[in-house]
Amino acid sequence: MGSFGSVYKGTLLDGMSVTIKVFNSQLERAFRSFEVECEVMRNIRHRNLMKIISSCTNLDFKALVLEYMPNGSLEKWLYSHNYCLDILQRLNVMIDVASALEYLHHGHTTPIIHCDLKPNNVLLDEDMVAHVADFGIAKLLGEGDLMVQTKTLATIGYMAPEYGMGGIVSTRGDVYSYGVMLMETFTRKKPTEEMFAGEMSLKRWVNDALDSSIIAVVDSNLMGREEHFSVKEQYVSSILGLAMECSNDSPEERINMKEALVRLKKIKVSFLANIGGT
Known part of the structure; x- marks a missing residue:
């Protein structure tokens, strides 16, 4: 994810593996990127697009929970x-x-x-x-x-x-x-x-x-x-x-x-x- 933040692998309570994308709270551009990504992905559904499972946001923390891709890039x-x-x-x-x-x-x-x-x-x-x-x-x-x-x-x-x-x-x-x-x-x-x-x-x-x-x-x-x-x-x-x-x-x-x-x-x-x- 580069300068906008960090990416982690996580596991939900039901055992599902997810990718957690945490945006850098020190960068205004990173938070703007979070807003754009949420706005775009809220309205799109396609088998060849990454799916947002959930998002977490407050004044100084923003993250996206995405489906996990085991075979990488x-x-x-x-x-x-x-x-x-x-x-x-x-x-x-x-x-x-x-x-x-x-x-x-x-x-x-x-x-x-x-x-x-x-x-x-x-x-x-x-x-x-x-x-x-x-x-x-x-x-x-x-x-x-x-x-x-x-x-x-x-x-x-x-x-x-x-x-x-x-x-x-x-x-x-x-x-x-x-x-x-x-x-x-x-x-x-x-x-x-x-x-x-x-x-x-x-x-x-x-x-x-x-x-x-x-x-x-x-x-x-x-x-x-x-x-x-x-x-x-x-x-x-x-x-x-x-x-x-x-x-x-x-x-x-x-x-x-x-x-x-x-x-x-x-x-x-x-x-x-x-x-x-x-």
Whole structure:
């Protein structure tokens, strides 16, 4: 949770494991984050969103009691030496995240923008179902609004250009962050790696590979030497092509989450048909 407070694991009287997120009482921004998270999560229900079980609040103490995610974050699964997700598992996680965003952007009269989408904010339950978490800097658009302005900065590397430069927040900004995360999930490279400096970025690196050899950028753990190599190459190339469409520099030229979700589901169905999966 970083500078906003601390996170603990707890057990309720009925034996249920929970996550307790305690906000730093010394930081006004932390308490504001608590209020935002409560306001956003009070009105949302979706299988791919983190659920608030309860909240505790008084003048100098604020905490959220959330469902516990035993498999930790997508970040852990991408970068730990002890764990590895295959192509289908990574695709399933990113379909779950797309489903959550589609619900936030299109499932309400008032669209909700997460504003800080990254692998650390995607948590996995016991069945490896992904849940988008941490709505501390989320924004609710007013009726009829397409964007708002903010001074709250999100995480470097995942922010859309218009957010970083002008503080402009819209659903298209979440789409950009999603595109970056989709690239990261299949290349196992963070957008803030040292190799991405000057003109070179994660997006540029992936885009160049799409024109030449996609194998050069794909996480080597995904390809292996077994059968289906060319099938895997084809589908990872499709996924990374979609990531590029999500992370276009121009907000108007990005696809929306509804379309991205449909495309990813089609890729999954076709991938399973080609490798004989179920």
